[in-house]
Amino acid sequence: MTDGPGGAPKPGMSPTFPTAASTDDLERGSTLAPRFDGDGLIAAVATHADTGEVLMLAWMNAEALQRTLDTGEAHYFSRSRQALWKKGETSGQIQQITEIRIDCDQDAVWLKVRPQGDGGACHTGQRSCFYRVVEDGKLVTR
Amino acid sequence: MTDGPGGAPKPGMSPTFPTAASTDDLERGSTLAPRFDGDGLIAAVATHADTGEVLMLAWMNAEALQRTLDTGEAHYFSRSRQALWKKGETSGQIQQITEIRIDCDQDAVWLKVRPQGDGGACHTGQRSCFYRVVEDGKLVTR
Numbered sequence: 208m209t210d211g212p213g214g215a216p217k218p219g220m221s222p223t224f225p226t227a228a229s230t231d232d233l234e235r236g237s238t239l240a241p242r243f244d245g246d247g248l249i250a251a252v253a254t255h256a257d258t259g260e261v262l263m264l265a266w267m268n269a270e271a272l273q274r275t276l277d278t279g280e281a282h283y284f285s286r287s288r289q290a291l292w293k294k295g296e297t298s299g300q301i302q303q304i305t306e307i308r309i310d311c312d313q314d315a316v317w318l319k320v321r322p323q324g325d326g327g328a329c330h331t332g333q334r335s336c337f338y339r340v341v342e343d344g345k346l347v348t349r
Numbered sequence: 350m351t352d353g354p355g356g357a358p359k360p361g362m363s364p365t366f367p368t369a370a371s372t373d374d375l376e377r378g379s380t381l382a383p384r385f386d387g388d389g390l391i392a393a394v395a396t397h398a399d400t401g402e403v404l405m406l407a408w409m410n411a412e413a414l415q416r417t418l419d420t421g422e423a424h425y426f427s428r429s430r431q432a433l434w435k436k437g438e439t440s441g442q443i444q445q446i447t448e449i450r451i452d453c454d455q456d457a458v459w460l461k462v463r464p465q466g467d468g469g470a471c472h473t474g475q476r477s478c479f480y481r482v483v484e485d486g487k488l489v490t491r
Contacts, residue, residue, distance in 0.1 A: 234473055237488045244428075250406055252394045259401035261450075264392055264457035276486065286386075308403075308479040309488065311471055315406035317479045329453055331376055337450040337459045344418065346379045346451065 221247075222273040227313065234311050241272060242314045248284060249314050253328065255335075256305040256319040262328035263336040265294075267316065279304050281318055299324030363389075364415040369455070376453050383414060384456045390426060391456055395470065397477075398447040398461040404470035405478040407436075409458065421446045423460055441466030 227233035227240040241249050248266040255262055267275070271282040271291055281294045281302035295301035302320035309316050322328050329336040339346040369375035369382040383391050390408040397404055409417070413424040413433055423436045423444035437443035444462035451458050464470050471478040481488040 235490075239483055239486060239488055250392050252403060252406055254403060261394060261396060261403075261459045264394055264452060264459075276483065307483040309481055309483060310406060310478040311473050311475070311480070312478075315478075316483075317403050317406075331453050333453070336452040336454075336457075338453070339451055341381055341418065341449040341451060341458075344381060346381055348377075 221269050224269060233313055239309065240313055241309065242312065243269060249316060251283065251316045251318055253281060253302060253318045253320050256321045260335050261337055262320065262322065275304065281320055295324060298330070300327055363411045366411060375455055381451065382455055383451065384454065385411060386456070391458060393425065393458045393460055395423060395444060395460045395462050398463045402477055403479055404462065404464065417446065423462055437466060440472070442469055
């Protein structure tokens with residue numbers, strides 16, 4: 208972490224979001240007051256801005272959400288690596304945000320994105336991470 | 350919990366799902382091997398089977414997932430109430446499943462559903478829980 212003078216948040220410093228004062232504020236207000244869970248995360252679902260297909264589901268901490276809002280490109284938090292993660296940084300599958308929505312109790316966000324690079328979102332090479340259907344208790348790819 | 354002889358899972362007994370033997374099995378196999386988190390939950394996103402709209406994001410424990418598979422109607426686990434929850438049981442907004450998908454690392458499911466009752470999914474009266482867009486850091490309902 209740098210220790211320079213103020214301005215932009217320093218790397219590693221977590222941005223803070225307000226807390227809703229009441230359930231009514233949370234559900235009907237105009238204040239973005241995300242409710243991060245005990246691990247400091249909220250769920251984020253990304254759909255393709257053009258096709259509507261669900262591409263992936265991942266998690267964001269406050270920093271990932273703030274960077275997503277600031278840059279217009281999706282940032283997540285990797286639970287396995289415990290690290291901030293800009294989608295596409297290595298794969299080229301940058302997700303340009305066209306819209307961000309938040310749910311009633313502000314513990315989940317919905318990103319409409321336009322994937323760059325090869326147009327996919329999954330590290331397996333599939334376009335969407337949800338490439339398998341559950342049929343009779345088994346998984347079928349299609 | 351009852352202590353009777355075997356057969357169908359007893360109320361309160363958690364069904365068990367297999368664990369994938371390898372990353373390859375997890376990502377490319379045909380075995381449903383959901384990876385529940387430390388709280389025993391996976392994320393579930395529900396979209397409208399006809400419009401594709403994201404309706405809600407919630408959580409499932411093993412029992413909720415098994416009941417969803419068995420009944421064709423969405424069951425979730427309420428983190429706030431720490432209880433199994435059949436969607437629509439009181440509101441009438443039963444979610445009939447048309448398709449269930451699971452993601453690459455099997456820690457999230459995507460349900461395509463047809464909401465019954467008034468056709469909505471949100472307790473606020475909105476059709477989708479994601480009725481607010483983040484614009485310039487503020488929430489706008491539309």
